[in-house]
Amino acid sequence: KKLPSNISAWWNFGSMxxxxxxxxxxxxxxxxxxxxxxxxxxxSSIIHITRDVPYGWMMQNLHAIGASMFFICIYIHIARGxxxxxxxxxxxxxxxxxxxxxxxx
Numbered sequence: 001k002k003l004p005s006n007i008s009a010w011w012n013f014g015s016m017x018x019x020x021x022x023x024x025x026x027x028x029x030x031x032x033x034x035x036x037x038x039x040x041x042x043x044s045s046i047i048h049i050t051r052d053v054p055y056g057w058m059m060q061n062l063h064a065i066g067a068s069m070f071f072i073c074i075y076i077h078i079a080r081g082x083x084x085x086x087x088x089x090x091x092x093x094x095x096x097x098x099x100x101x102x103x104x105x
Contacts, residue, residue: 011080013076020066020069020070034049035049046060078100
């Protein structure tokens with residue numbers, strides 16, 4: 001099939017957001033399993049994840065970098081929407097802005 005001429009690489013950021021979100025959920029679950037939320041043990045559990053848990057250091061870094069990548073993709077996705085006039089569809093635009101505010105909270 002031939003793609004429409006107005007489709008460009010800028011339209012990939014929605015699926016990249018889904019990929020980043022899946023990465024955040026998976027690494028977040030992995031980290032939560034090993035994290036201790038006690039005020040006296042929280043820092044020790046981070047050290048434990050980093051040093052003792054197999055690939056814990058990688059999960060921690062993936063989670064941190066994934067959060068930054070997620071918001072970079074969101075801002076590019078919004079910029080693309082502004083450039084292409086996606087805000088003209090009010091319901092879709094408002095649901096996207098509501099999701100953005102929810103994610104930032």
